[in-house]
Each structure stands twice: as structure tokens, then as C-alpha cells.
Amino acid sequence: MKLAHFESIEPVCPSCRLHAAGEHPLTLATIAVRSHDSVIEGTLHCSNAACQLEYPIIDGIPLLFPDPRGYIADNIVHLTARSDLSAETESILGDCLGPNSAFDITRQHLSAYAWDNYGDLDPAEATDARARPNGVGRCLHAGLARVERRIDRPILDIGCAVGRSTFELAQASSQLVLGVDTNFAMLRLAQRVLSERKLRYPRRRIGIVHDRREFQVDFPAMEQVDFWACSGMSPPFRSDTFGLSVGLQLLDSVSSPHGLLSAIADVLHPGGSAVLATPYDWSPAATPIEGWIGGHSQRSIYQGAAEPLLRALLTPGAHPHSVAGLILRHEIPHFPWHTRIHDRSITVYDTHIVVAEAVETGESR
Ligand SMILES: C[S@@+](CC[C@H](N)C(=O)[O-])C[C@H]1O[C@@H](n2cnc3c(N)ncnc32)[C@H](O)[C@@H]1O
Ligand SMILES: [Zn+2]
Structure with missing residues (x-):
């Protein structure tokens, strides 16, 4: 956790905030391991005497969830995972644990996201017209080109995964950028790129066979970037903190x-502005069907379509659940995004990009 980001963003206790107990700043309570500008291991405390929750910082990443015990219990495998094993030992572990083990699923996630985020920088990656890495960067810049307002506050990249969009945002602005995600394994990879300027990831060939890829990764303005573990839905931030959210x-x-x-x-x-992209690839494993934006309720006014419903949600008064404080300004109806599953499987998503602007609501501000 970079001290500059901590001091400038001034995170608040996500538990107090979620339970409407106020915006209580977190204080840096202990530092067990530090580098010149960052805390690598330590703890943050809630300053509310009635709360006093402790939030650990592990591998340079603060864990800022409203229920830290629950998050740690669910993610202990990732929090204590080793990153120093040789490719051969990792391969043996993968073979022993087999398909669908937590180890295998993590490797598949890292393979898919590291390939899209950094494959264009990998000297060993062959050019393939059917699948171009860095769809995430192209998608980001297509949306950013439609942001009309000047960005004069920090930037929040929600669901940053392994971090390419966060680095691109720093390059495109002069602001501090915070990449946040709930997936610790992906954040750790992003954090390692940040601290070592190097990427190492298991690139899936087929089945449970992965090849290790390792190469240099360097972007301008990396000092503006940091990665925190938190949920975009219960964020540890005060209202009005950011100038752009992606x-x-x-x-x-x-x-x-x-x-x-x-x-x-x-x-x-x-x-401030929001840049959002989605292929509406709904899955009940991630989102209960009641929460889907379109994709169901075929006999409703929008006949199950997603795009008009998202437009209505971002237009004040257009829907009973229109989001207070966000107004749709621009959209790109179709934008391609490739995901590489393995050597013989590439999925092309057709994403919908929207750019919205934050406005005063008079209610919540
Ligand atoms: C489909 S991936 C997209 C990753 C990246 N933005 C990209 O375009 O390559 C969605 C990401 O959102 C993260 N995520 C899911 N729920 C989240 C939440 N509540 N807060 C923050 N991130 C979340 C997942 O861990 C995953 O990394
Ligand atoms: Zn608290």
C-alpha cells in the first residue's frame, strides 16, 4: 500500500460505512514490513471506538472488506499461496490436484486475464489475427475518448483484475489511480508488476497443462498506481472522492x-465520470437473476433487452430504479473483447460501453 495513496484517498472503515455508522477514517496502526514508499505488511484500524476493526495489509495489498474475517476465511488459500515455486514444481502440483481444484481454477483465471492484459507485451506471444491481447486497453481508451470532463481527482478502477487498465489510466492522466478487485490472486499479480516491473504467469496450453511466461513490463507513471483489495459495492471511500470511475x-x-x-x-x-463496459454475460454464479439488467423478464416493457434497461437506469426519472446521481452521456453499442481460454479456444465478447456523468442529487450529497 503506497503511503501517497493512503494519505491522499483517506480510506474509511467499510464496515462502519456499510452499517450506516458514519465515515470513520482508517489509521495506519502497525508496519511489519515496509519499502521506501509503501507498507508491504501491516494493519489498518478503524478509528471509531465503537468498532476498532483491524484490516491487514498483505503483500502490499490492504484487505478492506466490511467483514474481514469472512474474506480471510474464504481466501486463505490465496492469501498464503507461494509465488516462489519453479515452473516444474507448480506443474506437478497442478497435475496432482487435477482439474477444478482451487489451484487449477486460479491458474486458469490468471492465464486468461494475464494473456489479455499483457500478451501484447510478451516477446514469446505469436501474432494471431483471430485473437489480439489488450482488448481491455482498447476498450478503456474507446470509453476514455468519450469522457468530456477534465479529471481533477483520483481515479478508481473497479474490478481491475491483473491491472493493465489501471496502468493505462495512470499513463492517460496526471492523477493517482487505485485499482481494486475482490480477487486476491489477480491483485497479487498486478502488485508484482507494479513492484518488480515483471510479469510471470501460467499460460494455459490445454487441459491442465500450463506454460510459464515471464517478461519485463514497464509503463510510464507507474508511481501513480496502487492496488487495494475491496468490493466496489461496499467501498472503503468517502462520498465524492473520485473524479473518474472505471x-x-x-x-x-x-x-x-x-x-x-x-x-x-x-x-x-x-x-466526475464513469466508464463502464459489459457484454451482459449473466451467470447466476456471479449475479442472482433478480439482479440482472435485462436478460430475463421477456414480457416486460423492454422485452428482456439489457441495453434499454441500462439506459433507463442511467436516465433520471426513466425507471423507478433509476440511479440517483448518474446520467448517461455517451455509449458505444458494440466493442469486441477477446478472452483466450486455451490454445484452441478464444471467445469474442461484444461489449456495450457507456460513459456517464455524476451529478448532484440533493438527497445523498
Ligand atoms: C470479467 S472480469 C474483468 C476484469 C478486467 N476489468 C478486464 O476487463 O479484463 C471481472 C472482475 O471483477 C472482479 N469483481 C467481481 N466482483 C467485484 C466487486 N464486488 N468489486 C470489485 N471487483 C469485483 C472480479 O474479481 C474480476 O477480476
Ligand atoms: Zn469501523
Whole structure:
């Protein structure tokens, strides 16, 4: 956790905030391991005497969830995972644990996201016209080109995964950028790119066979970037903190898309912008069907379509659940995003990009 980001963003206790107990700043209570500008291991405390929750910082990443015990219990395998094993030992472990083990699923996630985020920088990656890495960067810049307002506050990249969009945002602005995600394994990879300027990831060949890829990764303005573990739906930030919030391929990955839109409206300063992209690839494993934006209720006014419903949610008064404080300004109806599953499987998503602006609501601000 970079001290510059901690001091400038001034995070608040996500538990107190979620339970409407106020915005209580977190204090840096202990530092067990530090580098010149960052805390690598330590703890943050809630300053509310009635709460006093402790939030650990592990591998340079603060864990800022309203229920830290629950998050740690669910993610202990990732929090204590080793990153120093040789490719051969990792391969043997993968073979022993087999398909669908937590180890295998993590490797598949890292393979897919590291390939898209950094494959264009990998000297060993062959050019393949059917699948171009860095769809995430192209998607981001297509949305950013439609942001009309000047960005004069920190930037929040929600669901940043392994971090390419966060680095691109730093390059495109002069602001501090915070990449946040709930997936610790992906954040750790992003954090390692940040601290070592190097990427190492298991690139899936087929089945449970992965090849290790390792190469240099360097972007301008990396000092503006940091990565924190938290949920975009219960964020540890004061209202009005950010000048831009980005969420690429995120709306269909969260348990409450509407809750996420409301949380984005809240953390954005009036005049700030949101860039969101989604292929509406709904899955009940991520989002209960009641929360889907379209994709069901075929006999409803929008006949199950997603796009008009998202437009209505981002237009004040157009829907009973229109999001207070966010107004749709621009959209790109179709934008391609490739995901590489393995050597013989590439999925092309057709994403919908929207750019919205945060406005005063008079209610929540
Ligand atoms: C489909 S991936 C997209 C990743 C990246 N933005 C990209 O475009 O490559 C969705 C990401 O959102 C993260 N995510 C899911 N729920 C989240 C939440 N509540 N808050 C923050 N991130 C979340 C997932 O861990 C995953 O990394
Ligand atoms: Zn608290």
C-alpha cells in the first residue's frame, strides 16, 4: 500500500460505512514490513471506538472488506499461496490436484486475464489475427475518448483484475489511480508488476497443462498506481472522492449491478465520470437473476433487452430504479473483447460501453 495513496484517498472503515455508522477514517496502526514508499505488511484500524476493526495489509495489498474475517476465511488459500515455486514444481502440483481444484481454477483465471492484459507485451506471444491481447486497453481508451470532463481527482478502477487498465489510466492522466478487485490472486499479480516491473504467469496450453511466461513490463507513471483489495459495492471511500470511475466487464460479474451503479454514483465527485463496459454475460454464479439488467423478464416493457434497461437506469426519472446521481452521456453499442481460454479456444465478447456523468442529487450529497 503506497503511503501517497493512503494519505491522499483517506480510506474509511467499510464496515462502519456499510452499517450506516458514519465515515470513520482508517489509521495506519502497525508496519511489519515496509519499502521506501509503501507498507508491504501491516494493519489498518478503524478509528471509531465503537468498532476498532483491524484490516491487514498483505503483500502490499490492504484487505478492506466490511467483514474481514469472512474474506480471510474464504481466501486463505490465496492469501498464503507461494509465488516462489519453479515452473516444474507448480506443474506437478497442478497435475496432482487435477482439474477444478482451487489451484487449477486460479491458474486458469490468471492465464486468461494475464494473456489479455499483457500478451501484447510478451516477446514469446505469436501474432494471431483471430485473437489480439489488450482488448481491455482498447476498450478503456474507446470509453476514455468519450469522457468530456477534465479529471481533477483520483481515479478508481473497479474490478481491475491483473491491472493493465489501471496502468493505462495512470499513463492517460496526471492523477493517482487505485485499482481494486475482490480477487486476491489477480491483485497479487498486478502488485508484482507494479513492484518488480515483471510479469510471470501460467499460460494455459490445454487441459491442465500450463506454460510459464515471464517478461519485463514497464509503463510510464507507474508511481501513480496502487492496488487495494475491496468490493466496489461496499467501498472503503468517502462520498465524492473520485473524479473518474472505471468498471470494465464488471456489471455482469457482481452480485448486485444496481448496487454497484449506486456505489459508483456515491464515490464520484459531482462532475466526475464513469466508464463502464459489459457484454451482459449473466451467470447466476456471479449475479442472482433478480439482479440482472435485462436478460430475463421477456414480457416486460423492454422485452428482456439489457441495453434499454441500462439506459433507463442511467436516465433520471426513466425507471423507478433509476440511479440517483448518474446520467448517461455517451455509449458505444458494440466493442469486441477477446478472452483466450486455451490454445484452441478464444471467445469474442461484444461489449456495450457507456460513459456517464455524476451529478448532484440533493438527497445523498
Ligand atoms: C470479467 S472480469 C474483468 C476484469 C478486467 N476489468 C478486464 O476487463 O479484463 C471481472 C472482475 O471483477 C472482479 N469483481 C467481481 N466482483 C467485484 C466487486 N464486488 N468489486 C470489485 N471487483 C469485483 C472480479 O474479481 C474480476 O477480476
Ligand atoms: Zn469501523
